[in-house]
Amino acid sequence: MRLTFPLTIIGFFVFLALFADFIAPYPYALQNRRAPFHPPTKIHLFKDGLPTLPYVHPYKMKDQLFKVYEEDKSVYCRVKFLTQTTYGFKLFWVDEPCKLYLLGTDKLGRDVFSRLLYGARVSLTIGFVGVTVTFLLGSLIGGLSGYFGGRVDSFIMRIVEVLLAIPTFYLMLSLRSVFPLTMESLQVFIMVVFILSFLGWAGLARVVRGMVLSLREKEFIQSAKTYGAGTLRILRVHVLPNAYYYLIVSATLSFPGYILAEASLSFLGLGIQEPFPSWGNMLSDARNVNLISAHPWILSPGIALFLLVIAFNLLGDNLLKREGK
Secondary structure, three states: OOOHHHHHHHHHHHHHHHOHHHHOOOOOOOOOOOOOOOOOOOOEEEEOOEEEEEEEOOEEEEEOOOOEEEEOOOOOEEOEEEEEEOOEEEEEEOOOOOOOOOOOEOOOOOEHHHHHHHHHHHHHHHHHHHHHHHHHHHHHHHHHHHHHOHHHHHHHHHHHHHHHHOOHHHHHHHHHHOOOOOOOHHHHHHHHHHHHHHHHHHHHHHHHHHHHHHHOOOHHHHHHHHOOOOHHHHHHHHHHHHHHHHHHHHHHHHHHHHHHHHHHHHHOOOOOOOOOOOHHHHHHHHHOHHHHHHOHHHHHHHHHHHHHHHHHHHHHHHHHHHHHO
């Protein structure tokens, strides 16, 4: 039961990311310059006091300076479901002159809800790829270090200690600054994944090395050596499976770190570049307190980030408690 809540939240975000093209009503880069900071569209379920099919009203800008809008109740548009639109087959849609901005728009009039879904792809992909690369590198290098010992162990551990001694965030900024700021979004995406994976394996390798040191003298390891099993086979078949549960727990607990690291880079303008969305660059507008107070929906990527990070932390904690039983 304890795993149900975090798994539900994680599954929900994975579902949204996978089917973003179907669920998001608008393309992530589509701008409506006539509707900057448009408030979330109200979906009405009652008309003249009676229940009816969902409908919305178009909005008119009442104050251009403070971006104040009001509904034009003389016009209404039905919300359509599972319909073909200008931008493909969508889960829901409204015809002109209405707009369906579930979480409002940003300063360029782009739909925040649509960008949130596409941004989930970036955050989740970076997390999954980063954890996978870290998992493989940390397990392999830490396993080899603990298994061979001696000079090999000493050399690898010195590298690990150097990486752990360097402030991660500042090293991340330094590595990012080596690349030009004019890089395309796909190139930046690959580069961010590489940087985060490069920085993340050291801690896991150190823990795996300690576990292998305690396992390599066990009788089943000595038996495998006697029968001529190779080093990689012993690590893959006999050693790492005994550390499997810890590795899974470590992966779930490190997953939020990759998401937050990408968000931090993008928030500072050094990660995923506009117009491609990520939760970090979407939050760049939230640095202005006045904008937050006037248009609180721009914080929605931060709420999504908070929920996803909490879910992975709860998942890791619950797995850790199960291991201790």
